[in-house]
Amino acid sequence: MTCVWITRSEPGATRLERALTEAGIESINAPVLTTEIVKEMAPSEEFDVTVFVSEHAVKHATERKWSSIGPVVAVGQTTAEALRSIGLEPVQAAQASSEGIxxxxxxxxxxxxxxxxxxxxxxxxxxxxxxxxxxxxxCTWITYRRILLEPVVDVGACDVIVASSAEALSRIAELCFAHANFNGGQLSVLVPSSRVAEVAASFGFKNIVNSNGADPRTVVTTLKDRLL
Structure with a gap:
């Protein structure tokens, strides 16, 4: 049976794990990153449009008592859902990337x-x-920073790695290639965009699949259609 290593941070990791389990796909939930709040005050001025680039950005902004003034844009489905959960109706980019925004x-x-x-x-x-x-x-408002984790994972037991960002890939590559017998072609790496695919290739991974999105439904569909 195919085993998927979930590397994204929480709470997305557990959501993806649940979706994979429901689809009958075995997984290892071992994030390589977490986040912590940055105590930077929200800008006092008003803006024509506010763009959120991640679910974490939404979470940490609301913890700082941010409130919406004008239209709100979400980079992807998960970010859009996070904004809806606080009563906003965001506009979502067709492509979950800076280019799409x-x-x-x-x-x-x-x-x-x-x-x-x-x-x-x-x-x-x-x-x-x-x-x-x-x-x-x-104006770029920094609301959080990423913290590297050191999960203990049997890479040899994994068939697919789901990487949600270029930052995560850096850590994933470090952990994988630390094994003397690891080969960049021995497993597949599923990424959310063309840019992250390029980063994966630069680290030496060979079998790279672009799901064009990082939400659980898109990841599961891509796994079923292209990797199982």
Whole structure:
């Protein structure tokens, strides 16, 4: 039976584990990252659009008593669901990436003069740069940072690794290639975007599958259609 290593942080790891179990797929829930809040005050000014780049960004922003003023954009399904859980109705990018958010903003909010990006420390800053280059006033509010974990996992027992971000892949590669007999082609790596696929390849993984999304339904469907 195929065994999937779930590497994403909680609470997403447990949601994916539950979905895999319901689909009859064996898994190992062993996150390589967790998060902690960054005590940075929310910007006092108002913005035309607010962009959330992750579920963690939503969680930590609401813990800081953030409240919505204008339209809210979510990078993907899980982030959108987190926003709905606090009573907001976000607009969701068709592509769960910085590129997808940029396309959405250009199409639906072409006159937006200011954008607040709610994100984690050390994440991608491409969206910030692209919008700034277009003359948009951008403020990035850092609400959390990622903390590396050291899970004990029998990599040889895994057939597929589900990696939800480039940051996670760095840790995954470190743990996998620490084994002298590990071969980058011995298992498959499922990633949520083309950019993360490129990162996986740069670390030496050979069998990379892009699910074009990180929510449990998309991951399970991709596993069934392409890897089982």
């Amino acid at each position: 940029l396309e959405l903003l250009e199409q639906q909010y072409p006159d937006a003069g200011s954008v607040l990006i709610v994100a984690g420390a050390d994440g991608r800053r491409d969206l910030d740069k692209w919008l700034t280059d277009k003359g948009v006033h951008v």
